[in-house]
Amino acid sequence: MADATTRRHAVAFRPRARLVSVLGEHLISDQAVGLVELVKNAYDADATEVTVELLNLADPETALVVVEDNGVGMTLDDLVGKWLSPAVDHKERKKHRAERTPRGRLPIGEKGVGRFAVHHLGRRLRLVTRAADSDEICLDIDWDRFDASDTFLDGLSLTAVERSPEVFLGELTGTRLEIRSSRGPWNEKLVRKVHRTLKRLQNPVSEVADFRVGLVCPDYPELQDIDPTDILDRAHYEFRVLVDADGGCDYEYTCRHPAVASRSRSGTESLLALSGDELASRTPECGPFWVNLYVWDRSSNFLQKSGVSRRELDAHCGVSLFRDGLRALPYGEPGDDWLFLDQERIQAPAERVGNNQVIGLVLVDQTTNLQLRDKTNREGLIENQAFQDLRTLVRSVARLFTSHWRRDRPTGDTRQRPVTAADGVRKARALASAIEKTARDDVPVRWPPRPARPSVAETADEKHLPEPVVVLTQRQALSELINELDGASADLQERQRRRDIMRQLAATGLAAERVVHEFGRQVAAAMTHLQQLESNARGDDRTRDMFRAVAVSLRTLRNEFRVLAPYESVGRADRVQSASVADSVRLALLLNQHNLDAEGIHVSVVGDDFEVRSRPAAVVQILDNLVHNASYWAALGEAAGQRIVVHLRPTERRVLVVDSGPGVHPEVVEQLFQPFSTLKVGGTGLGLFISAELARSLGCTLRLADKTEQQNELGGAAFVLGFPHEERSEKEHPDE
CATH class of the missing domain: 3.30.230 (Ribosomal Protein S5; domain 2)
Structure with a gap:
């Protein structure tokens, strides 16, 4: 039995008339967007031509915007059931049914709110439309009536007039919108935006068949051409x-x-x-x-x-x-x-x-x-x-x-700001260009010019061969000089750009080294003090548990940073010594453990360990980079097949790092170890370059494995780090 105090009432949303104003102001950002929406409505109406007229723009009160198309037009039922029914979904339903117009078009619009573009463009509207075999319909709207806060939307009635054709005569059909009393001033900047937007409305490579947009604007006649550019x-x-x-x-x-x-x-x-x-x-x-x-x-x-x-x-x-x-x-x-x-x-x-x-x-x-x-x-x-x-x-x-x-692309970047040396080269080029104008074609010149006396190093170099000498005219020689100066300027700028990046990375590395060193020192000191406090403490069990918890946290932090120990030796003498290759591989994997676990990449190390005479920190750095790259590319494959295999080959004194990724892109194979060459998202293109330089300094080799030695059942990239067969001594390499 229902409670006698319970009441049920039928209620419904009843929007205020000002909802139209709110939607018009917030759904359409500016006049250019509004006009594009009206042009798209003409496209959906199967029009072949639509004309936008911007008239009397000096005064917002007299400004007139006209958008007229030769589309299918609207019947009275269309006007009431579609144009005057915001959020109607007839276009969206047509799109999902793949229902096309007679000209083969799918609707561009779908949300039924494009008509609010009219409200945004002006306060007065006259709409004239005519469908085939129908009379012409005229509708006038004063949008200011919709601004009243005490009026409901269903309380405002509009009058649509059916009449004999006055605009669309004979067999013509279409829709004409006359929008008056602009809501804002029209200036050149705004008209240029409309011009640019309409000019770029259609795909310039393949315009929409049978659809042309025209712009008429007597106030700015130079902006009326909106044909696509060549x-x-x-x-x-x-x-x-x-x-x-x-x-x-x-x-x-x-x-x-x-x-x-x-x-x-x-x-x-x-x-x-x-x-x-x-x-x-x-x-x-x-x-x-x-x-x-x-x-x-x-x-x-x-x-x-x-x-x-x-x-x-x-x-x-x-x-x-x-x-x-x-x-x-x-x-x-x-x-x-x-x-x-x-x-x-x-x-x-x-x-x-x-x-x-x-x-x-x-x-x-x-x-x-x-x-x-x-x-x-x-x-x-x-x-x-x-x-x-x-x-x-x-x-x-x-x-x-x-x-x-x-x-x-041409070498060098003429947009880069030249450094001092490049500035000198540029001045020399300008001087040569000035002299070239008065140079003569009948005076012979040796090219290249006779060099200064060669240095002892040059004469001792058996590979040093003089360039062939030719005889040119003054003008020809100056042209050759200008070309060489252009090349030198571009080369200087490119070198400076790369040097700046290297300097920035070096500063980052030094900061990281300092953090690692200082962190380890402070953690060690904290552990010592904690042990002293714990031995002198006379607290209860809770206090002793807290001491133990702090000790565990410090040991965890110490272990986390311990994997960065090889990088702490940067800038100091990392002595050549005997090192286990397997230990270096293990540490490189530990450095990348977070990424490997996050991506679910399975790693296996196969083969037997062997000893090498080298700098352990540098070896770990090289292997760290190879594993890091392998984990990045392996993560792009199917989850079940994301793998990395590290092969240890003591007989050949090589380490092979193989991944299951997409392999090395053929466009970068030749530039693989050159600086700044990368296809990795957010990559600098320096990892392999630095690794190859480190390997060279150790007397090692780093290269992409060829097909005969890959044994790459994973199908991805394979890199080979090769160690020298002869053991190296510090006396042989005092600079290291």
């Missing part, structure tokens, strides 16, 4: 990639930089191997897509040779995202670094390309990427797993491009 044909580098649903790709690379010979390459690649641990052991949730990258060297002389101005490049640069040929904002807008290109370039300026160097196109087909959905505020896509996987794969495409770009 700047892409003048790119220094071009990279076209088709990415499949499994993360593999087919690519075509072309270099046509004016300072180097033109060349092209093509191939296939797994982008999962370049994505770090972001896509390890799983299939991407996004579908297939295309990526086109067009990249420039922003040096003024190279841009000029290609017929591109910095202003033109600035107007189009960035990586844009297109769905079914129409752009999704804000990707590729100024300041939008959605791929973190600029962030990575700050860390390695000469090894990465930034947003201001690239015009990128990410092309997505909605039918195979239904999980890529708009945010309600129209500012980008919902950052679900599908979007994150798409971004990761596009970043991997950029890394694959840079592996080609680094090989082909």
Whole structure:
């Protein structure tokens, strides 16, 4: 029996009229975004043409924005049931049913909130629309009526008028929006943004068939041309990639930089191997897509040779995202670094390309990427797993491009600030250029110039051979001198950049050494004092337990830092002595234990131990780097097969470190041990270089194993550290 005091009442949400104003203000960020939404609505209406008119912009009260299309138009039922029904999902349902328009289009919109763009653009609206075999419908809306806080939305009625055609005459259909009383002033900066947004709305490589956008703006006639630019044909580098649903790709690379010979390459690649641990052991949730990258060297002389101005490049640069040929904002807008290109370039300026160097196109087909959905505020896509996987794969495409770009770009970087020596070279070049203008073509000159008397070291060097001497004119000789000075300047700048990085890393290493040393000293002192306190303490059992707990904590910290002991010898004499290779391997594995456990990588050491005469700390450093690299790449494979095997070969006096990762990328094999060459996410490209230098200082060799000696059943990379067969003495190497 129900409680006599219980009451049940039917209630419902009843939105206030000002909800329309709130949504209009917060869902649409500015006029440019609002106009793009209205143009996309015209696309969804199967229009072939849409015209945007911006008139009388000097005064917000007289400003008029007109958006007119020749689409299918709306019937009265469409107007009431769709346009006047926010959040209606008819487009989303069509998209999931793959229901296309007569022109074969899937709807771009899906949330039913695009009409609030009209509210954002002005306070008065006249909508005129006509569908086939129907009368024309006219609807006037005063948006100020919706601002009242005491009025409910269902209490405001609007009047739609059916009339004989006055705008869409004859057999014409479509929709015309006249928006008056602008909510904000229109200035040149805002019109330029509208111009740029509409100009970049369509994929410039393959525009949407039968869809053209026009802009009319008498106040700024120079901005009315929004036809796609032909700047892409003048790119220094071009990279076209088709990415499949499994993360593999087919690519075509072309270099046509004016300072180097033109060349092209093509191939296939797994982008999962370049994505770090972001896509390890799983299939991407996004579908297939295309990526086109067009990249420039922003040096003024190279841009000029290609017929591109910095202003033109600035107007189009960035990586844009297109769905079914129409752009999704804000990707590729100024300041939008959605791929973190600029962030990575700050860390390695000469090894990465930034947003201001690239015009990128990410092309997505909605039918195979239904999980890529708009945010309600129209500012980008919902950052679900599908979007994150798409971004990761596009970043991997950029890394694959840079592996080609680094090989082909001109040596040196003219954008780097020259050091003192480079400044002197540049002044010498300027002087030579000035003299060249008055040089004569009838005066012979020895080239190269007669060198000064060679040094004793040079004459004692049996390999020293004089360069062949030719006779040039003054002008020719000066041209040769200018070319050599250009090369010297670029080389000096590159050396300075690398020296700065080395200096920074050295400072970091010295700081780490100091921390390790001081930490060990302080822990040892704390242990001594603790033992004295414990022996003199006369407390209860609880006090003695607390002493024991502190002692355990200190011993744990001491053991954790003990694995860094080899690095504490940096800068001091690490004496050559007999050392166990197996012990060095064990310590290298201990240094990487956290990563190995976190990734669930199985490690095995096979073979017999052997002794070497070497510097133990340096050997551990080399093996530490090899194990660290192996764990990184092994983690990219299937979880069940993530393995590292370390082979000890005493007869050959070698250690072989093998992983189950994707193997060494063919584009970096030749540069493997060169500084700053890497495909690792966030890598510096210095680990193998430093390890190879350390090995050389020990009289050892470090190299990539060839196929005959790999015995690599894991299928990944295999590196060989070889020790000399002859024992080395300190007298033979006093510098160590």
